[in-house]
Amino acid sequence: MYKAKVFVTLKPSILDPQGNAVKKGLLSLGFNNVEDVRVGKYLEVTLEAADKEQAFKDIDEMCKKLLANPVIEDYSFELE
Amino acid sequence: MYKAKVFVTLKPSILDPQGNAVKKGLLSLGFNNVEDVRVGKYLEVTLEAADKEQAFKDIDEMCKKLLANPVIEDYSFELE
Amino acid sequence: MRFAVIVFPGSNCDADCYHVVKEVIGQEVDYVWHREQKFSQKYDCVILPGGFSYGDYLRTGAIARFSPIMEEVINYAHQGGLVLGICNGFQILTEAGLLPGSLVRNKELKFVCKDVYLKVENNRTPFTIDYAPGQVIKVPVAHGEGAYVCDPDTLERLKENNQIVFRYSTAGGEASPECNFNGSVDNIAGIINEKGNVLGMMPHPERCAEAVLGNDQGKYVFTSIVKWLKGGQVRGK
Amino acid sequence: MENNRTEKPWIELGLTDSEYERIKEILGREPNQVELGMFSVMWSEHCSYKNSRPVLKTFPTEGPQVLQGPGENAGVVDIGDGLAIAFKVESHNHPSAIEPYQGAATGVGGIVRDVFTMGARPIALLNSLRFGSLSSPRSRYLFSGVVSGIAGYGNCIGIPTVGGEVYFHPSYEGNPIVNAMCVGLLEHKDLAKGVASGVGNPVMVVGAKTGRDGICGASFASEELNDASEEKRPAVQVGDPFMEKLLMEACLELIKTGYVVGMQDMGAAGITSSSCEMATKGNTGIEIDVALVPRREEGMTPYEIMLSESQERMLVVPVKGKEAEVERIFSKWGLDAVVVGHVTADGMLRVKEGDKVVAEVPAKALTEMCPVYHREAKMPEKLPEIQNCDLKSLSEPSNYQKVFLDLLSRPNIASKEWVYEQYDHMVGVNTVVRPGADAAVLRIKGTNKGIALTIDCNSRYVYLDPYTGGKVAVSEAARNLVCTGAKPLGLTNCINFGNPEKPEIFWQFKEAVRGMSDACRALNTPVTGGNVSFYNETKGEAVFPTPTVGMVGLIEDLSKVCTLGFKNQDDYILLLGENSDELGGSEFLAMYHGLEAGMPPKLDLEKEKALQNCTLELIGRGLINSAHDISEGGLSVALAECCLAGRLGAQIKLESPIRPSALLFGETQSRIIISISREMLEQVREVAQKYGVPISKLGVVQGKSLVINGNDFTINLSLSEIEARYKGAIPCLMKG
């Protein structure tokens, strides 16, 4: 059994209103040292696979097909 | 300048409708080896801080106060 | 004419589209369940309705795009069949690659339901020939993730090919930043594919197609389709 | 909860010693742990109404239009043509205080299930919300969380949220009020009930899997909020509107097959409440094997399964032999439908885990044998002093125009557009009159008819005089419907009060119900259902007593529907009803003088009834062009609302011996502003005379400003200035 931690982030060129809102929220709470906030998605996918290589390939394909939209998002992942 | 990667996840006992839907989606795409999917948030927070320890303390407080909802969510983070 | 309204789990404007096609413009219409592999009828137009297919979990339209029926819809579109995606339907069309770009969260991060003005930028499409060139219409929007985004090249192409069909505008027809309530690139509210047979729009023409609801300006999207299919002429030429 | 941590585990579960004795008496033995848990939730106030039942019995509940009165998941009223409306309101105050988004969202989910359980397709949602002052960050957090939770759930399931109300008052700071109302449309023949009959029929669990959500939720909703509430945090459930949408479609499809004997949503207390309630109504018993219940988590005990409040589940009793049909429909929608037991003849709710019996109690012991408390009622000692506060000698403002503008931007009065723009209020293509009017109007497809919907309560009036406040809540709701041309059919209510064990609170409750009942009788609006939420207190302080009233009315001819906006230049503006010198309980008094005192506006039910009948006739005969009820903020604010809604100004002349503050801002009841074409004046007067309703001329529709002239005051403002204040107030505060 493998567990992948997948990170999906908005491409730098895409505005991130949610990140801005969180930043504002932090500033108004007094965290004046915050420079920037970006908000993305974090997915934990548990899967069965013959070996790590296969798991890696599968996860990569899942990201490409469904988990991230290449028009607006980038992805990366770690496999355990 | 420090950069924190913050992971916010639903507590294990809390229903994760998103995760269920994504899991079903992956299964229907033919990824029959998927066992479980949980969906959470991933935030990148860039902040100014005197030292790493201070940055750590700040991020932890941000999580407690705003970034995670302690009623239903857990958080963890990595600092760079 | 025969219309199909695709029903995804979580579609919720399917009945509204069905109602308008059947009761308002008097055409035949079938619901088509997302698990179907093939159309059992020959359709003149396929509508992907609004709603929250698969709860809009993960990304709007992302999971619905892989419903079995979508392969058929994609083929149908490639063969030149008319496809109208409204709101969630638009989102599904971009996820399926039938339309360029994507729809992301409204700039204020809130769901917005209200009337907006749209300028008909291109009335020479199968979906707009019943509108006058540059006509301004009032149509409701209801979405949380309707900000249209695309890369600069795509935008150029959209402009060059006259693919921008509707823009958010003032009552006077000016596509000003103030009326761009959701933060769409270039005030884009609806686009068509290059071939001109697949339209996606965030506003809901089916919600303003009857006088009893106080506004019937959206009806003409549907009458345009019928007229175009009958070989009708573009208005105001 | 697993191991008895104290000597008296029932105390921890919210049962008293005498209640525990009663349980032992009923069973003839000590209850085991599962049974004790079941009793504790079913005998909580939330499920048993043990404190409120004797008082609620005094509501009038009958009328020729009532197809289903209180006692089912929702009330049902007839609208002719073989069609009927199911509707109900429910509170989700305590969950919303802890997690506003999910608390409010699951509140919507619950009330929607109550309505489609009746066989009705939900066609509209409304909500009634109350928070502390918007100057407090916590109130803003709760307000925005609750609104987006309602939006998130309602929008996703595709039911339009067409109306509601929002108030802000410090008494709600720690304990917000979140009431959600759902309205559904059904054919008489599809009316379904929550009953388990037919011995041997299967009992099925359908919908979502069961997890450890909200265990103890129901008893939690019956306790005051205090710091220890933090401890109970797992009691928060997460809603899955997508699942609910599928469940709704599957259940409605199932009901159409005619195979459903009974169906009940799993609300508070989950499988326990649904099974014992269905058995009680069917005069039967139910046997369930918890091992068969589809679960989301591993290692769940029978206790947890029986008490879980996981959302989006239902208990269905189909006709024996049709199990496969039920499974087929649910699997089409991607849902579980599993036989977990069957209906028995012995009246017992028997819970097994495999072969082992883990609980066995008479179903009726849980539902009907809970002790009923006749609580002591006592008027609060300080109330007479507050009521008798001398309002006659208050100083008059020096600048009425400024007061007027300030009132328009009071959150309690200002436009609630910020709220309802976040709700999809149009999906379904039935919304003829949208939020922002006196009542929402929906057409009924395939007929000429419409229904009007509203939810109302001024809790400050109820606080100052519960009897009058109760009367006003019902009357104002009816008046709001009447202003659209709808005849009120019936009401549902949600009683949100403090701790009923306190005599002062119980007195408020009794008095408010008495006032509501009197108004219901006078206006022919029977109560078809409702909900009681007690223990709305923080640190011993109760919220303002808040009996919200949700009402449904019928418009026979939709082409006659009336709205509040002025329609034509030069129309006459008239007042039906009479101004009087009343300031008690008004928003003006609270804002300008900082007083919440005096007696609330009087209400004469005979006059109210005449006014409503008169207005209905005027609208029915097409004699008037607009109608608007005068409520918070008084005559001047109501005029401004008519102007803004119609985008037309008005020239008003007020000649009256009444002091200007009361004339402009007093909240005297039984008044409606109408506008008419000039040539209708005589006919309109005649109708008013026939009903004995005072009628007077206020002015004319004119220009793009609102001008109000009186003996020693003038208000003269452009509509854009008025609109900026009225619409800008809440967005501005929420940015803060």
Ligand SMILES: Nc1ncnc2c1ncn2[C@@H]1O[C@H](COP(=O)(O)OP(=O)(O)O)[C@@H](O)[C@H]1O
């Ligand atoms: N929470 C809410 N949700 C939806 N609509 C709301 C909400 N609060 C207020 N509204 C709408 O705003 C309008 C004004 O509400 P209110 O001030 O209570 O009016 P009234 O005094 O006539 O009852 C109504 O149309 C109401 O439906």
Ligand SMILES: [Mg+2]
């Ligand atoms: Mg009101």
